[in-house]
Every structure is written in structure tokens, then in C-alpha cells.
Amino acid sequence: MRFLDLTKVYIRSGSGGGGCVSFLRDKFVEYGGPDGGDGGNGGSVWAEAVEGLNTLIDFRYQQHFFAKSGQHGMGSQMTGANAPEVVLRVPVGTEILEEDEETVVADLTRPGQRVLLARGGNGGFGNLHFKSSTNRAPARANPGQDGVERTLWLRLKLIADAGLLGLPNAGKSTFLAAVSNARPKIADYPFTTLYPNLGVVGIDGKEFVMADIPGLIEGASEGKGLGDLFLGHVERCTVLLHLVDGTSSTITKDYRTILAELAAYSPALAAKPRITALNKIDALDPKTLGSRRRALEKVVEGPVFLMSGVSKAGVTEVLRAIWAQIVAGRAVVPEDAPWQP
The missing domain is CATH 2.70.210.12 (GTP1/OBG domain)
Known part of the structure; x- marks a missing residue:
């Protein structure tokens, strides 16, 4: 279909x-x-x-x-x-x-x-x-x-509790496939994901829906790559998970690129709660991992989770952090209240 x-x-x-x-x-x-x-x-x-x-x-x-x-x-x-x-x-x-x-x-x-x-x-x-x-x-x-x-x-606009953000090949589809029964296409070239995917994620006996959208690149708001047309599918999400490719040598630039495209699309979307995770840590040695984590934490001005969608290292901690944000969001907005972007 x-x-x-x-x-x-x-x-x-x-x-x-x-x-x-x-x-x-x-x-x-x-x-x-x-x-x-x-x-x-x-x-x-x-x-x-x-x-x-x-x-x-x-x-x-x-x-x-x-x-x-x-x-x-x-x-x-x-x-x-x-x-x-x-x-x-x-x-x-x-x-x-x-x-x-x-x-x-x-x-x-x-x-x-x-x-x-x-x-x-x-x-x-x-x-x-x-x-x-x-x-x-x-x-x-x-x-x-x-x-x-x-x-x-x-x-x-797909209805999901959490949304995945990141550059192409940041590991979003691999992460979704690792934590849910969704089977998105996974390959080693950019723009493998051409349309959004949904998956039901379970953690500590709780379940929530996560959406994976095609990756953003610099200039997506101007129509480059696949553009920002799919960002509407994460507008309804309570929390956004920003995956940063740990094997990239420009992780701080990659992080700022996504934030800039979010702000260009919608300031309300850019203001949503975000969890930042450094992905693909299984491909990094401890020294490189430590330096890149510190550099990213300085830009994020907050905690950065370490995880790997392939080895599933650190995935449980990330899912628990996502669930905590979802629970906090549900406590603020009544269930019968109309949806607001």
C-alpha cells in the first residue's frame, strides 16, 4: 500500500x-x-x-x-x-x-x-x-x-506519542525496528525512509506509539532533499527523540541543523520537549565517545543519552526517559481536551 x-x-x-x-x-x-x-x-x-x-x-x-x-x-x-x-x-x-x-x-x-x-x-x-x-x-x-x-x-498527521528526528542515516529506522514490531526499510544510504512509519513500543509493561519520519537535511525548509513535508506527522507528539549519529565528525553541526529546520518549520514544534541521544556508540572507542558526548552536551546544555540501535545498549534508559515525558505531558493536558499544535 x-x-x-x-x-x-x-x-x-x-x-x-x-x-x-x-x-x-x-x-x-x-x-x-x-x-x-x-x-x-x-x-x-x-x-x-x-x-x-x-x-x-x-x-x-x-x-x-x-x-x-x-x-x-x-x-x-x-x-x-x-x-x-x-x-x-x-x-x-x-x-x-x-x-x-x-x-x-x-x-x-x-x-x-x-x-x-x-x-x-x-x-x-x-x-x-x-x-x-x-x-x-x-x-x-x-x-x-x-x-x-x-x-x-x-x-x-499521524497520531503518535513520540517522534524520531535526525539527519538521514542517523539510525532512526534501526532504532524503531529494535524497539517495536515495525519493519521499516533499513539501508546504508541516505533517505532510505521515504514515508513515515509507526511502531508500538513497550517499556516496563507500558506501551506508546512512536513515529519515524524521513531524515532532514540543511535547507529542508527550502525544499532540499525530501523537504519538511513530513514534519507534520510529529506535530502531535508529546516528546521528540533527537538521534545524533555518533560516527559523524560534525555532531554539533548536525544537531544545530535539525534545530534550525524545526524552528523554520514551526516555532511550536521546536519548543516541544526533546530528548537527545548519541547513537551508534558500538562503533566508537571509549576516548572518542567521551569527547563527542562532552561536545554535544555543551551544545544541548543538558544530558545526552548514549545508545546503539544495533546492539540495544542504552535503549532501555532512552525509552524510560521518553515514557516519563509522555506521562508528564498527559498530566498537563486532559484526555478530553481538543488537540492543539
Whole structure:
């Protein structure tokens, strides 16, 4: 299955059915009078967040969602049938944006959450509705209301508790594969990861969801490499794990590069709690490891964890630190509170 996290859809609600102009014609009724029924309502278009989906690929092949119009009213006081609604089933974590890609229409963060995108038009009144003591035989009826047509963007932001950051080949996918059942592609060339991956991580009997996104490079905010399009998938995370390649000779520059790209993308994302870990320590001798850790701690101005995704050395300590940040974040934000970036 291909991964798709941004797509455009065209929707249109159904128009209401027209009212009917009809008069009763019955052999034994001398003055039948008007009996035209009202038109039925047009179908509305909804979006609903459902479980079991983690991509918007279905909307690559179907982008137009048009509801049907309501049935016209008929004689004998028969109201037209309402048209069925159309439901766009999207993954949990989908943002719905206006055509300008900036105005947020809705943010579906819970399974079963629904939002009305386009209301169907009301059916028109038949001539029976206009009957009065002074107008006993009205010969008019209303047409149904027109439907609503909109162009919207769907943007998926995966929901995870923790997110992985780092340059290409920092060991993010190796780390995710070591601590979860996720099986991302792992290779020794840059940009092995081309789309986000999710994994369920367990530590001390607790579980949380971790997201791995493609690596960032200097200038990603300007479109270099794979750009910063995938950073939206870690906006919802409580804590970010920043992996720094310990075998790099420019670890402080690598660290600053990621921070600069985060700040260029979103100051709120750059301000999220971060845990920094020096990865691939199994490939370093003790002297080199000590000097590079001290250099990185000076830049981070805080503790730096040592770990290796291959040998799993130090992985437990990192996971416990991540879980502590997740618990602290959950204590601050109530579970029923709406999501805020």
C-alpha cells in the first residue's frame, strides 16, 4: 500500500427536490383543493474518522464526492424522498483544510468523530403548503435549495506519542525496528525512509506509539532533499527523540541543523520537549565517545543519552526517559481536551 498524506477532494451536496403543484381530482370530492407535496432534502457530505486506516491513498483514485438531489414532491400530498448522505472515511488524525491550504475546517483526532462538510439543500414547498383561507387554490410551489460545492484538502498527521528526528542515516529506522514490531526499510544510504512509519513500543509493561519520519537535511525548509513535508506527522507528539549519529565528525553541526529546520518549520514544534541521544556508540572507542558526548552536551546544555540501535545498549534508559515525558505531558493536558499544535 502506498503512503499518501495530502490530497485534494471535490465535494458537492445534493440540491433539494422541487415542490409539486397538484390539485385533487376525485370522483366523489367536489372541491378537492391543492394536494402538492414538498420536495425531499438533498444529500449532505460528511467526513468521519475511522480506525484501521493510516493513509489517504484511497482519495488518489476517487476525488469527487457528489451527493444526490432530493426527490421532487408529488400529488396526493406525497413528500419526496430525502437523498442519502455521502461519508468520506478518513484516517484518525486527518486535517481538513480549505482550498487555500491554510484555513482549518476540522481536525479529526478521535475515532468516530464526524464533521459536516456540505449540507444538502432543503426541499421546496408544494402548493399544499400555501393554502390559506384567502388563497384556496394556490398555483405556486418552491424549487429546492441548491447544494453546496467545495474544494478541500485532506492532510494526514499521524497520531503518535513520540517522534524520531535526525539527519538521514542517523539510525532512526534501526532504532524503531529494535524497539517495536515495525519493519521499516533499513539501508546504508541516505533517505532510505521515504514515508513515515509507526511502531508500538513497550517499556516496563507500558506501551506508546512512536513515529519515524524521513531524515532532514540543511535547507529542508527550502525544499532540499525530501523537504519538511513530513514534519507534520510529529506535530502531535508529546516528546521528540533527537538521534545524533555518533560516527559523524560534525555532531554539533548536525544537531544545530535539525534545530534550525524545526524552528523554520514551526516555532511550536521546536519548543516541544526533546530528548537527545548519541547513537551508534558500538562503533566508537571509549576516548572518542567521551569527547563527542562532552561536545554535544555543551551544545544541548543538558544530558545526552548514549545508545546503539544495533546492539540495544542504552535503549532501555532512552525509552524510560521518553515514557516519563509522555506521562508528564498527559498530566498537563486532559484526555478530553481538543488537540492543539
